[in-house]
Amino acid sequence: MENLLLNSVEKNLSQFMFTNAIFLCQRLLAQFPSEVNLQLLARCYLSNSQAYSAYYILKGSKMPQSRYLFAFSCFKLDLLGEAETALLPSKEYIEEVPGGAAGHYLLGLIYRYAGRKNSSIQQFRMALSLDPLCWEAYGELCSLGAAEEASTVFSNVSSHCLQKTCVAQKVSFSEGAIIDQLTDSDKASKDARLWQTEDAPGESQQDLKIKQFGPDIPPDTYRQLNNSSHTNVWDLKTPSPVLSQVLDAPPPLLYKNMRRPAVEGLMSVHGESRRKYVSEEMSAEVAEESGRRRSARIAARKKIPISQSFGKDSQWLHLSPSESNYVPSLSSMIGKCKIQSSKEGIPDTVTLNDSATTSDQSISDRGSCVNDDEYSNPNGSSADRFSLVSGISEVLNLLKILGDGHRHLLMYNCQEALLVYQKLSQKQYNTHWVLMQVGKAYFELQDYFNADSVFTLVHQHCSLYRPASISMLLFCFSDFLSLVLKHLKEEMRLGYLAQELISVDRLSPETWCAVGNCYSLRKDHETALKMFQRAIQLNERFTYAHTLCGHEFAALEEFEYAERCYRRALSIDTRHYNAWYGLGMTYLHLEKYEFAQNQFQMALQINPRSSVIMCYSGIALHESKRNDEALKMMEKAIIADTKNPLPKYYKANILANLGDYHKAKKVLEELKDCAPQESSVHALLGKIYKQLKLYDKAVLHFGTALDLNPSPSDAAKIKAYMERLIVPDELETEENL
Amino acid sequence: MATESSESEEEGKIRGGNDKLNIDDDLREMGKNAAWSVSSCKPGNGVATLRDDNLETYWQSDGLQPHLINIQFQKKVRLQLVFVYVDFKLDESYTPSRISIRAGDGFHNLKEIKSVELVKPTGWVCLSLSGTDPRETFVNTFMLQIAILSNHLNGRDTHIRQIKVYGPRPNPIPRQPFQFTSAEFLTYSTLR
Numbered sequence: 001m002e003n004l005l006l007n008s009v010e011k012n013l014s015q016f017m018f019t020n021a022i023f024l025c026q027r028l029l030a031q032f033p034s035e036v037n038l039q040l041l042a043r044c045y046l047s048n049s050q051a052y053s054a055y056y057i058l059k060g061s062k063m064p065q066s067r068y069l070f071a072f073s074c075f076k077l078d079l080l081g082e083a084e085t086a087l088l089p090s091k092e093y094i095e096e097v098p099g100g101a102a103g104h105y106l107l108g109l110i111y112r113y114a115g116r117k118n119s120s121i122q123q124f125r126m127a128l129s130l131d132p133l134c135w136e137a138y139g140e141l142c143s144l145g146a147a148e149e150a151s152t153v154f155s156n157v158s159s160h161c162l163q164k165t166c167v168a169q170k171v172s173f174s175e176g177a178i179i180d181q182l183t184d185s186d187k188a189s190k191d192a193r194l195w196q197t198e199d200a201p202g203e204s205q206q207d208l209k210i211k212q213f214g215p216d217i218p219p220d221t222y223r224q225l226n227n228s229s230h231t232n233v234w235d236l237k238t239p240s241p242v243l244s245q246v247l248d249a250p251p252p253l254l255y256k257n258m259r260r261p262a263v264e265g266l267m268s269v270h271g272e273s274r275r276k277y278v279s280e281e282m283s284a285e286v287a288e289e290s291g292r293r294r295s296a297r298i299a300a301r302k303k304i305p306i307s308q309s310f311g312k313d314s315q316w317l318h319l320s321p322s323e324s325n326y327v328p329s330l331s332s333m334i335g336k337c338k339i340q341s342s343k344e345g346i347p348d349t350v351t352l353n354d355s356a357t358t359s360d361q362s363i364s365d366r367g368s369c370v371n372d373d374e375y376s377n378p379n380g381s382s383a384d385r386f387s388l389v390s391g392i393s394e395v396l397n398l399l400k401i402l403g404d405g406h407r408h409l410l411m412y413n414c415q416e417a418l419l420v421y422q423k424l425s426q427k428q429y430n431t432h433w434v435l436m437q438v439g440k441a442y443f444e445l446q447d448y449f450n451a452d453s454v455f456t457l458v459h460q461h462c463s464l465y466r467p468a469s470i471s472m473l474l475f476c477f478s479d480f481l482s483l484v485l486k487h488l489k490e491e492m493r494l495g496y497l498a499q500e501l502i503s504v505d506r507l508s509p510e511t512w513c514a515v516g517n518c519y520s521l522r523k524d525h526e527t528a529l530k531m532f533q534r535a536i537q538l539n540e541r542f543t544y545a546h547t548l549c550g551h552e553f554a555a556l557e558e559f560e561y562a563e564r565c566y567r568r569a570l571s572i573d574t575r576h577y578n579a580w581y582g583l584g585m586t587y588l589h590l591e592k593y594e595f596a597q598n599q600f601q602m603a604l605q606i607n608p609r610s611s612v613i614m615c616y617s618g619i620a621l622h623e624s625k626r627n628d629e630a631l632k633m634m635e636k637a638i639i640a641d642t643k644n645p646l647p648k649y650y651k652a653n654i655l656a657n658l659g660d661y662h663k664a665k666k667v668l669e670e671l672k673d674c675a676p677q678e679s680s681v682h683a684l685l686g687k688i689y690k691q692l693k694l695y696d697k698a699v700l701h702f703g704t705a706l707d708l709n710p711s712p713s714d715a716a717k718i719k720a721y722m723e724r725l726i727v728p729d730e731l732e733t734e735e736n737l
Numbered sequence: 738m739a740t741e742s743s744e745s746e747e748e749g750k751i752r753g754g755n756d757k758l759n760i761d762d763d764l765r766e767m768g769k770n771a772a773w774s775v776s777s778c779k780p781g782n783g784v785a786t787l788r789d790d791n792l793e794t795y796w797q798s799d800g801l802q803p804h805l806i807n808i809q810f811q812k813k814v815r816l817q818l819v820f821v822y823v824d825f826k827l828d829e830s831y832t833p834s835r836i837s838i839r840a841g842d843g844f845h846n847l848k849e850i851k852s853v854e855l856v857k858p859t860g861w862v863c864l865s866l867s868g869t870d871p872r873e874t875f876v877n878t879f880m881l882q883i884a885i886l887s888n889h890l891n892g893r894d895t896h897i898r899q900i901k902v903y904g905p906r907p908n909p910i911p912r913q914p915f916q917f918t919s920a921e922f923l924t925y926s927t928l929r
Contacts, residue, residue, distance in 0.1 A: 063805050411780060517929075551929060555909075581928050588911045610926050623912055644925045653913065680915035687914070711763050711916045713815065713905040716874050 002032045009040060018048035028095045035063050042069045052077035064098030071098075071106060101131030108140060113541070115571070121146045128153055132161060132396065138403055139625050142410040145606075146573050150403030154396040162392045198414040256367055398428065405437060412607035414441040414578070432458055446612065446641070508537035509542045516548060525555045550582045559586050577606040581613055588620060596620040611641035630654055645675045652684060662687050679708035683718050696726055746813040764903040767814055771902070776805040780893075783835030787900050792822055795896040799833070804885040804895050807844075808902060815875035815904050817881065819864040822899040825857040832857070840878040847882050857889070872917060875905060 005028040012021035020561045025041040045054040051073045058070035067086045074083035087098065087107050099106065108123030113181035127137040132154055141147035220680035346725035401423050418441050421434055428434060431512055444450035465633060499520045501511040516531030529552040535545040550565035561587050569579040584599035595637035607613065621630035633652060637647035648671045655664035668685045673683060681707035702722045706715060738851040747852065768788060775784045777800035786794035787806070825832045835854050841847035851864060867874045885895045908916050911927055917923050 058924055126800070313847045446925060548929065585911075591911075610928070612925055615925075618914060619910075645921055649922070650913075675919055675921055678917065678919040680913075680917055683915045704913075708918060710918055711905070712761075712874055713763070716914050717915070 002028065002370075005031075006040070008035075009044065013044060016047075022048060032428075035061060035066060035328055039063070039066050039069060042066070042073070046073065046076075055079075067307075068103055068106070071103070072108075075110060080114050083110050084114075087368075099614060101127040101134045101137070103127075104130065104192060105134060105137050105140075108137060112140065112144070117144060117146075120144065129161075132159075133399070134400065135403075141404060142403075142407045142571070143575065144535070145411070147403075147407045147410075148408060150400045154399040154403055159389070159392050159396055163389060170353055219299065261320070281436040302448035398424075402434070405434075409437055409441055409444075410575075412444055412609055414445045415610065417441045444610075505540060509538040509545055511535075512538065513542075513545055513548060516552075520552060520555070523555075525552045527554050529556070541572050543569045543576045543579070546572065547576060547579045547582055550579065550586075554586055554589065557589075559590055562586050575606050577603040577610070578611070580606070581616070584613075584616060584620065588616065588623075591623075593620045593624040597624060609640055611644045611647060614640060615647050618647070618650060618654070622657070627654065627658055645671055645678075649681065649684070653689075656684065656688055656691075661691050665692070677708060679705045679710040681705075681716070682708065683710065683714065683721075686721065687719070690721065690725055698725055760903065761778045764907050765815060766901055767810075768808065768900070768902045770810060770814070770876050772807075772809045774807045774809075775802075776807075782896075787897060790899070792898050795828070795898040797896055797921060798885070798894045800894075802886060802888075802893070805836075806883040806885075806897070806900065808881040808883070809843075810879055813877050813879055815877050816866055816881065817875050817905060819866060819881070819901040820899075820901040820903070821862045821864065821883070821897060822860065823862060823897055824859050825856070825889060826859050828896040829895040830888060830890040831894060832889045832892075833887075833895050833897065834863070834889045835886040837884045837886055838866065839882040839884065840860055840866075840876050840880065841882075842879045844880075847880070850876060882885060 005024055009021045009025045009028065012018070012024065021044045022041070025037070025044045029037045038061065042054040042058050045057070046049070046069065054069060055073040055077055058066050058073060061067065061070060068540070071083040071086040074080070074086060087103055087110075104123045104127035108120045108127060111117075111120030111123060121141060124141045124144075126136040128141075129133045130536060138147060138150075148154075166288065224654060227631060260641035312362045364594050401420060405417045405420040407419060408414070418438060421429065421438050421441075424434060429438075434560040435454055438457065439451050439454035495518050498511075498515040501508075501514050505511055512531045512535035515546060516528040516535065519525070528548060532545050532549045532552060535542060536549065539545070546565050546569035550562045550569065553559070553562035553565060563583060566579045566582045566586070569576055570583075580599050580603035584596045584603065587593070588597035597617060597620040600613055600620060603613045604610070604617065614633055618637065619629070619634035621633060631651065634647045634651040634654065637644065638651070648667050652667040652671065655661075655667065665685065665688050668681055668688065671678075672681050673684065682701045686698045686701035686705060689695070689701060699722060702725070703716050705718050710718065738929065744768075759862070761852075772786060773784050775787075775796060775798070777798050778784060779797040779799045782795060782797040784796060784806075786796050797807075814906060823832050833855060835852070837849050838851040839847040839849045851866060855862060866876045883900070885897075888895050910917075917926055
């Protein structure tokens with residue numbers, strides 16, 4: 001009975017019938033109380049987003065896996081302290097963090113949320129060393145600003161590490177019959193255990209994320225695996241139908257995944273990207289380790305061999321909530337296999353092996369099982385080993401490029417990031433994650449047109465698939481897209497995007513940010529503020545929402561509130577340079593120029609290429625009477641971004657204030673040619689000519705300025721200037737005012 | 738805000754019927770930064786009703802004419818428009834008929850800058866503060882005083898339902914002489 005219940009629970013979990021799974025599991029637990037079953041129940045609860053239930057049942061359990069699940073539940077419930085103690089019961093046994101790489105990753109997240117930056121960096125690094133494919137850890141390191149070069153992380157060392165684990169896996173394969181494996185002796189289990197710790201947690205991490213997302217490939221894989229006719233064929237379409245589940249995904253992860261959406265789109269829920277990636281770089285062995293972290297699908301495949309070796313080692317079967325998704329399929333499969341004769345068992349094993357090991361090779365030939373048969377020799381040959389190595393290096397190369405690009409982007413070396421991303425193959429480049437990063441790079445460069453086109457491209461890409469994928473996409477970059485559109489002042493498009501988003505998912509903070517940006521564009525700051533506050537309600541840790549709130553308060557001139565919002569944003573993420581910038585602007589408005597200068601300095605430390613920040617820093621310096629530094633800063637700004645006309649304007653203004661009219665005039669004359677439609681340039685020129693007593697030129701420029709539609713208050717000012725011009729000398733009629 | 742429409746009058750050039758929503762983008766409501774006070778009021782119909790965004794509640798004076806509403810700012814501000822919501826149909830003899838707007842540094846040196854006469858207004862009445870000189874679109878002042886000199890049908894006390902004061906938006910970039918107008922300048926002028 002226990003087996004039956006176990007199997008059905010696992011099956012239910014893999015098919016998302018969570019409530020049924022919970023029910024059955026409770027019967028199971030009541031009848032056969034054991035820690036393992038307890039873990040299974042916890043997994044059921046976690047799959048059903050009932051972290052509190054999982055928390056209560058796991059409280060006090062000691063097994064590593066239980067501790068990991070318990071820590072995860074605590075994390076979900078925001079009980080960071082308990083989560084930490086669960087993962088690290090005593091200070092000395094750092095190595096025994098349950099869950100391996102995933103455990104370290106979770107611990108890193110906990111520390112990050114608690115603000116303990118150094119500890120979290122350490123944990124992420126450990127996670128990466130244990131499992132080089134733990135991309136999320138690398139992403140977190142990037143955003144903390146502590147990432148090393150991608151080449152060191154995804155290097156030969158990690159390659160060896162991966163090899164070891166794959167080899168171990170293979171060894172266990174070559175055992176032959178399932179039954180043999182099931183009843184395998186220490187060797188297999190030890191090996192398996194060895195890479196189990198590394199693999200599974202790594203996967204569980206990702207799986208957890210996947211679980212959050214909802215898409216679950218294993219069931220399909222499982223089903224396919226069972227049909228020998230389609231064994232190695234992943235239904236590469238599986239992501240799509242599953243995507244609809246995504247809509248209930250909790251926003252926090254969505255945002256996180258916006259930044260580090262998942263290993264090169266593998267993790268992403270976009271069927272297209274999965275498809276592309278999978279068809280792209282996969283080789284037999286690649287499947288193995290990529291499976292470990294990449295997608296549930298791959299993980300599933302990998303899992304299959306794992307579970308095979310372990311058979312009913314339920315402890316490992318219940319590795320993680322989402323692992324259960326495919327593990328159950330495995331166990332049920334194993335169960336089925338057991339029923340068969342050993343002879344039949346072998347072919348199944350073999351096909352399983354093949355699918356796991358060689359599916360990628362036949363990815364392009366979806367339906368062909370031919371290759372399987374070729375490779376059905378369970379004796380791992382040296383050819384396998386070689387392709388394993390090459391596979392690993394391919395994956396690592398890919399990760400290296402992406403890691404580099406990501407790191408550059410988060411260091412705001414946008415040009416380098418763009419260059420790096422260009423190195424990717426066409427197929428990889430066209431995945432949503434990469435395109436989104438590219439778009440973000442353009443955005444940070446203030447190249448809004450390009451950013452717009454990239455994001456629109458992604459949007460269109462998505463339109464080809466289910467609406468669900470549109471929503472995912474929009475979640476991921478809607479806030480950026482909306483900001484881009486706002487900058488380009490395209491109200492209609494922004495409004496349309498906002499409508500689309502609301503209709504697709506009301507529970508995503510990005511949606512409300514987009515809507516808020518709409519209102520802000522229309523200068524309805526109070527409503528915009530409400531929208532941003534809704535976004536914050538949905539996800540407290542959405543740094544950008546806090547910063548946007550701050551901007552709105554600043555626009556409403558409520559500077560204390562603005563400051564508060566910015567500081568809150570900074571408490572979540574110190575590297576969010578927009579918040580530093582916002583603080584600087586607030587202080588500028590409040591005329592506290594020294595403070596303003598400090599804030600701009602901090603922002604510049606994080607993003608040293610931003611000419612806008614340099615401009616404002618220069619203004620603050622000028623107002624604090626440090627004029628030489630101000631002028632130097634303006635020079636830097638001019639060099640940093642040649643397309644930005646403002647530093648020249650500000651420089652001319654400073655020079656004029658300092659009385660150096662000739663230089664100012666020169667600068668402005670150049671600027672006038674670059675930006676002929678800007679009324680303030682002419683107005684300033686007019687003022688300067690007036691000081692230089694070249695009245696006719698002054699009048700000319702004032703007139704031009706007026707023609708160029710200045711704001712009413714400026715128009716009044718300019719008219720006043722013109723008036724005063726005339727008074728001393730000429731008596732000519734200046735009625736064209 | 739809500740609806741509106743009132744009618745025009747003769748000399749004060751008060752066209753009524755200003756649709757509130759037609760406030761230009763470059764104007765913003767300035768009343769939040771000001772201290773509001775009135776010369777007299779009936780209990781329950783005090784000065785708060787002038788600023789509560791509720792057109793049902795009104796301020797009712799309780800003394801001798803002229804009735805005064807004082808708006809004092811902490812620093813000199815530029816003001817362009819004053820909107821007053823009055824309704825003859827509801828208030829009849831309580832509806833103001835002659836309104837004078839004065840500006841100055843304080844109670845001691847207020848000077849009249851605008852005087853209008855309303856005839857049966859129903860809705861938002863727009864009082865523009867710019868002088869006859871078209872160049873003077875704003876009035877730069879510490880204090881504004883709205884004086885109700887007389888009411889319709891010679892009523893003694895007056896009802897006013899809402900008052901809004903508008904001035905130009907400041908330059909979003911502090912300490913700059915002029916605002917930017919072209920797209921390129923504006924894109925580079927802020928970060929979000």
